[in-house]
């Protein structure tokens with residue numbers, strides 16, 4: 056593993072470069088287990104927001120299939136949330152919930168009441184966002200104006216520098232008041248529901264998991280580029296008082312200047 060020291064764009068974040076996608080997935084799994092055990096030891100539960108995408112999916116599959124990882128987590132203490140969801144029913148092929156169900160939920164024992172999915176089947180995406188906002192407020196016992204403090208937020212990165220469903224130019228990408236937003240995403244030709252940047256940033260630990268040469272330019276723009284969050288939404292991710300970790304494979308980090 057090559058380490059890149061934090062550059063300006065990462066605001067003191069930890070940037071870890073792994074040799075290849077398999078090593079990246081393993082590093083992400085090790086981080087997930089570490090964060091889960093620390094949260095459960097400290098607070099009796101682990102609240103994690105999962106990301107959609109193919110890179111995070113590999114992580115969920117490894118956690119579910121490698122006994123040393125799977126058995127290291129007290130799954131009955133784990134509460135799963137989603138950083139974002141497509142506005143589709145849970146059995147739809149585009150559903151992030153379905154992806155997690157197939158990769159993880161069908162293989163580990165998590166009580167249904169600990170699975171806090173975004174209801175993509177609602178009549179309109181705003182209703183899904185409102186319902187999810189209410190669920191977050193209830194679970195975390197939030198007063199008006201408070202942000203939930205997730206123990207871990209997992210994020211992917213699109214080649215367009217989107218993260219979660221905060222997309223370049225989308226109507227509510229820069230939202231700071233609500234906890235959850237719904238908006239039309241032109242590039243996806245679909246409505247998306249997403250946690251907002253303040254909620255993502257309130258987490259104890261935020262981990263980007265990014266693989267592939269096709270993401271290298273987005274990584275460079277977000278980490279080292281000029282600040283333009285509406286163009287590069289992943290630049291919105293700056294933990295309020297938590298930890299930010301970039302887990303990259305060598306291909307995704309290839310445009311970052313080498314550090315000592």
Ligand code: 6PG
Pocket residue numbers: 106107108109110111138139140141151210211212213217218219220
């Ligand atoms: C989604 C994700 C999205 C994803 C990135 C990276 O719902 O698609 O939340 O933000 O993480 O697009 O996806 P890949 O890892 O598949 O490139």
